[in-house]
Amino acid sequence: MSKDKKNTVKINYKNIVILVAGIILISAVLFIGVKFLSNNGGEVPKDVIQKESSTTPYSLRSNATDYQNELYKLLEDSYKNDKNSLETAELVAMNFVADFYTLSNKTIKNDIGGAQFWYPDYRLNFRDSAINSYYFNLETMIDDFGSENLPTVTSVNVVSSNLNSSKQEYSIKLEWTYDEHELAGEIQTSASIYLLVYDTGMFISVIN
Amino acid sequence: MLNKKNTFKTTILIFSLITILSSIYTSFKIWNYGGLDTILRIIIIMIILLVALISFVATLKLALSKVKYIYKGKVKYKRVIKVVFTMFLSISYIIINLFAASFLTKLDDTLNDISVSEETYVGAIVVMEDSLIKSVDDLKDKKIGFFDMKESMENYIVPNLILQDLEMIDQVSLLPYEDFNFLMGALYxxxxxxxxxxxxxxxxxxxxxxxxxxxxxxxxxxxxxEVMKIENTNTGSVDDLQEPFSVLLMGVDEKLPSKNGQLTGNSDALFLATVNPVNFTVNITSIPRDTYVPIACYGDKRRDKITHANAGGTDCVVETVGDMFGIDIDYYIKLNFTGLEDLVDALGGVYVTVDADKYPDGLVEQNSNRFDEKGHDWIHIPAGTNKVDGEQALSFARKRYGLDGGATERAANQTMVINGIINELMSLSGVSKIYDVLDAVGKNFQTNLSAEQMTSFYKFGIEILQRSKGLNINDAMIIDYYLVSGYDRDIYSENSNRLLYYYVPYVKGIESITEKIHLNLGLIEYKIPNYYSYSVFYPYVKEQAQFYSYDEDEEDFPVPPLVPNMKGYLQSEAIAWANKNSIPYSINYIEAGNPKYVDGLENGYVLGHNQVVDSLASKVDSIVFDIIKNVEDSALLTINGESTITLKIGETYTEKGIQFKDSKGNNIDIIPKIKITDDNGNTVDTISTQSENTFTVMYTVKYNDKEYTISRKVVIIKNEVVPSPTPSIEPTIEPTIEPTIEPTEQPTSEPVVTPSITPDI
Incomplete structure (x- = not known):
């Protein structure tokens, strides 16, 4: 009888210690993990890595807006038909504008929208330029207004477009609109974009 | 068997205890790690103690219950594995704890070492090296000068304490000087x-x-x-670093480390950093040490080199820089130059770029022992972009002479080194490197940031990591480097009576940098982006630490006539300068055998003078020139009497002859060649006074393969009033010696003696 009692006590002690320790450990790890990874101030998208697209040399960001998703689908279809057509050129430019000028889904200044529409050799320099100019105060704007109150491009329209066949260059003039946002003063709503034709498709070379 | 059992049990128990103790120690260190949030610290400690508890229970159980199975001989395989596994976990846990605790201890100690709440001031009493004053006791009845800022700890208060303690204040004369150079000049x-x-x-x-x-x-x-508490406006709160703040980085050249290990020395390199932790932007402005700005602690706030603000201590330097850019600087960090060397070595070197077009052979500079009597080494920094070690980095940062851009280029090079260090720190990997970095930092850094504030910088890094998941984090934080642009000026300082080099900043340059600083600190509104353009055909180039010229009138600093450095002048040029400035002069001939003599220099070469170069000429009473006199050329041919003699017709003429002496003034016995010509140029045998004529008596002497000539004019006139004597004509001496005529003071040569040579006329 006493032997049984001893064994029972041992087993209970061990199990209780392990159980309690396990619960506390798991809770603690979860807590630290959440604290470590969560942002203090604003929303952080779960994933800002670009989604790789298999049908075009471009890509769509994983936290793209609905409008960006829509435009990208059109681009994919047009690229499949003719990767160097005027329509494709227009859609590349439109996709770039929708990504670059939408600030509401960006969290850090080096998450430059639309970099994927520039030829790879020039991407780094383009990013450098954007980081030190248009995106320079992004975090402060997020802090001041909140991401959701930053501009989101809601529609892009092509004003004019043409092909300079000798230079293999497309020029596209665009205008666009934003949803309601809190940035005071005028922000850019039009631009001229030039694209060059490469083997894999068209990429932007100039925006002004 | 029983002993073995007990030994095993004891060993296991000891391991258990060590596990618990090491965990407690680690928990204690983590609790003191003020930079972590409290709740996070509690959680981590709980985990550590819990794991320790489990480990303790497991090993205890092992000690108490399993032994009999092993020692019974029936080795149960599973139990052996359990024993080994438990022991392995236990030992591993102990090692991890000890390692973590030692790292935290190291970090804690380092941060506490460099975070100071007091400052050490080291004052001195200085004399000339050849002074007979050997100790403070010898100062009785002597005159002691001081920089006229009685609030200055190191330049007045602390040295004065030396005499106060010996009750000698009344036994000396204390004389104030308004200028450091004036003060040192007075000592010299x-x-x-x-x-x-x-x-x-x-x-x-x-x-x-x-x-x-x-x-x-x-x-x-x-x-x-003297150690004094710093009046620290820093609350030490970690929350203060969540908003934009500014830090002044000061590189000091510490020659005498203080007894308590604190950094002393004047700040020779100045960088103002402003950090915006919200926007992840930093800008660092390099300020050359000779920048001519109002000094905050001068009573009249007059302008001086910014490095002279050290007279008022760290506070004065901080305030002066703050005034320059219209901000209150929150923190400072002092770095010893030796520390820079150690830090770069700890990081494994940093990348710097030497312009290969300007310096195809790279740059060469003395190392940090440049004033060591035992000698110094020259350090070479190759052209192009290279990884350099600590000594090279320090020499590169210090180099000033030989740079095309002078002080500006030096500041740009210092910025390059800082940028290199930051890049290496951000990619720091490897535990041993971290320890080396902490070692370098602990010995050579000093700051008024609290240890908690410094440890909270990790939040900055975590914020960047959180936001930039999957992205390259290297460009997540922007660091911009600026340079205070200005121009070089030599400005005459009346107080110190000399011309001093200053770097005068462009007003617009300061305004431009001020605007950027204020933007980064959130003192002025940033502009919402409203336009973007870019072209792949015109790649973006970010200019860092650039020198800019501004379209503004440069200040004019009139310079009165000053005493030039006359080394290399000819005797005649030196004399001409003295005459032009109406300064009496004398000549000290330097001949072979004199310690100042330099072989190979031509006769009449001016080695120097006894006045301070660039001092005010109008304050010079007289000047002595040191002039080379070469022995082989120093024979002197002089004519006895007037070089022009006027006689009336019929008067008797007696030629007085010449003297020929060596450099020591000894007569040289030599027979000259004599040629007499009349006013038609005809050679004649005698001088006839029977009619009007003008005769030239020319003496020629050959000595040591050199020819010397001198002549006299004899003018025969009618019996009228003898004209006033014509001024003595320059003797036509051909050797390269400058004629020894027209001194306002006699040189130190022997007086004229009667000739030993008389011509046969």
Whole structure:
């Protein structure tokens, strides 16, 4: 009888210690993990890595807006038909504008929208330029207004477009609109974009 | 068997205890790690203790219950594995704890070492090296000069304490000087016997004309340290670093480390950093040490080199820089130059770029032992982009002479080194490197940031990591480097009676940088982006630490006539200068055998003079030139009597002859060649006074393969009033010696003696 009692006590002690320790450990790890990874101030998208697209040399960001998703689908279809057509050129430019000028889904200044529409050799320099100019105060704007109150491009329209066949260059003039946002003063709503034709498709070379 | 059992049990128990103790120690260190949030610290400690508890229970159980199975001989395989596994976990846990605890201890100690709440001031009494004053006791009845800022700890208060303690204040004469160079000049000139000054005074003067030999010309007879609490406006709160803040980085050239290990010395390199932790932007502005700005702690806030703000201590330097850019600087960090070397070595080197077009062979500079009497080494920094070690990095940062851009280029190079260090720190990997970095930092950094504030910087890094998941984090934080642009000027300082080099900043340059600083600190509104353009055909180039010229009138600093450095002048040029400035002069001929003599220099070469270069000419009473006189050319042919003689017709003429002496003034016995010509150029045998004529008597002497000539004019006139004597004509001496005529003071040569040679006329 006493032997049984001893064994029972041992087993209970061990199990209780392990159980309690396990619960506390798991809770603690979860807590630290959440604290470590969560942002203090604003929303952080779960994933800002670009989604790789298999049908075009471009890509769509994983936290793209609905409008960006829509435009990208059109681009994919047009690229499949003719990767160097005027329509494709227009859609590349439109996709770039929708990504670059939408600030509401960006969290850090080096998450430059639309970099994927520039030829790879020039991407780094383009990013450098954007980081030190248009995106320079992004975090402060997020802090001041909140991401959701930053501009989101809601529609892009092509004003004019043409092909300079000798230079293999497309020029596209665009205008666009934003949803309601809190940035005071005028922000850019039009631009001229030039694209060059490469083997894999068209990429932007100039925006002004 | 029983002993073995007990030994095993004891060993296991000891391991259990060590596990618990090491965990407790680690928990204690983590609890003191103020930079972590409290709740996070509690959670981590709980985990550590819990794991320790489990490990303790497991090993205890092992100790108490399983032994009998092993020692019964029936080795149960599973139990052996359990024993080994439990012991392995236990030991591993102990090692992890000890490692973590030692790392945290190291970090804690380092941060507490560099975070100071008090400052050490080291003042000194300095005399000339050849002074008879050997100790403070010898200062009785002597004159002691001091920089006229009685609030200055190192330049007045602390040195004064030396005499106060010995009750000698009433036994000396204390004389104030408004200018450091004036003060040191007075010591050099012997106007005063000693000076009160900071123990690190040499770095203030070693680049000033006239004082470059200060290390060997002066010596300290006494120093004293005083430690004072810093009036710290820093609350030490971690929350303060969540908003934009500014830090002044000061590189000091510490020659005399203080007893308590704190950094002393004047700040020779200045960088103002502003950090915006919200926007992840930093800008760092390099300020050359000779920048001409109002000094905050000067009573009249007059302009001076910014490095002279050290006279008022760290506070004065911080305030002066703050005034320059219209901000209150929140923190400072002092770095010893030696520390820079150690830090770069700890990081494994940093990348710097030497312009290969401007310097195809790279750059060469002395190492940090440049004033070591035992000698110094030259350090080479190759052209192009290279990874350099600590010594090279320090030499590169210090180099000033030989740079095309002078002080500006030096500041740009210092910025490059800082940028290199930041890049290496951000990619720091490897535990051993971290330890080396902490070692370097602990010995050579000092700051008024609290340890908690410094440890909270990790939040900055975590914020960046959180936001930039999957992205390259290297460009997540922007660091911009600026340079205070200005122009070089030599400005005459009346107080110190010399021309001093200053770097005068462009007004628009300061305004431009001020705007950027204020933007980064959130003091002025940033602009919402409203336009973007880019072209792949015109790649973006970010200019860092660039020098800009501004379209503004440069200040004019009129310079009165000053005493030039006449080394290399000819005797005639030196005399001409003296005459032009109406300064009486004399000549000290330097011949072979004289320590100042330099072989190979031509006769009449001016080695120097006894006045301070760039001092006011109008204050010079007289000047003595040191002039080379070469022995083989120093024979002197002079004519006895007037070089022009006027006689009436019929008067008797007696030729007085010549003298020919060597350099020592000894007569040289030699027969000259004599040629007499009349006014038609005809050679005649005698001088006839029977009619009007003008005769030239020319003496020619050959000596040591050189020919010397001298002539006299004899003018025969009618019996009328003899005209007033014509001024003596320059003798036509052909050798390269400058004629020894028209001195306002006689040179130190022998007086004229009667000739030993008389011509046969």
């Amino acid at each position: 000139d012997g106007d005063i016997d000693a000076i009160y000054i900071s123990a690190s005074y040499t770095s203030m003067f070693e680049n000033v004309e006239g004082f470059k030999d200060i290390n060997t010309k002066t010596r300290i007879i006494e120093t004293r340290e």
